[in-house]
Amino acid sequence: MINRVVLVGRLTKDPELKYTPTGVAVANFTLAVNRPFSSQDGNREADFINCVIWRKPAENVANFLRKGSLAGVEGRINTRNYENQEGRRVYVTEVVADSVQFLEPRNSGGQQSGGSSYGEENNYNQNRKPNNNQNNNRQDDDPFAGGSQPIDISDDDLPF
Incomplete structure (x- = not known):
């Protein structure tokens, strides 16, 4: 049996941690996922899917995603039920996320998300220390550097 879900959509409100x-941390959020077709009156509709994620990824979702953030969710469908305060049985269907991918840069259009599951990818290259060997490249190591002269290639050298 297979129970896998992959969704891409926008958060309808800030995650609730x-x-x-x-x-144990748990975050709940709702993802608005556009349908791939229009209704009879020409309007695009969306499904609003409740999602839950646990532990450290839940904290990351709460810290890096906001209302309107574009996110990808991978997980499984879960159904559960409980009895509410009025004594009625309530049934809940939700996606239990295994991972949430942040699909926009953190500051794009005022929406806040990261570039990866943990929102750290965007800062990765900025925080790396340069490798000294890479900074000492000589210009003659690159045969095309500073070359304003045409490159001599015959038609026989081309693969097409």
Whole structure:
């Protein structure tokens, strides 16, 4: 049996982060996913899908995603039920996310998200220390550097 879900959509509100009594983080959010077709009156419709994610990824979702953020969710469908305060049985269907991908740069259009599951990819290259060997490249190592002269290639050298 297979129970896998892959979604791409925008958050309808900021994620809600809570902690269980044992200290495990859990974040809930709703993803608006556009349908690939228009209704009879020509309007595009969307499905609003409840999602939940646990532990460290839940904290990352709460820290890096906001209302309107574009996100990709991979997980499984889960159904559960409970009895509410009025004594009625309530059924819940939601996506339990295994991973959430942040699909926009952090500051694009005022929406906040990162470039990866943990929102750190955008800063990765900026925080790396340069390799000294790479900074000492000689110009003659690159045969095309500073070359304003045409390159001599015959038609026999071309693969097409």
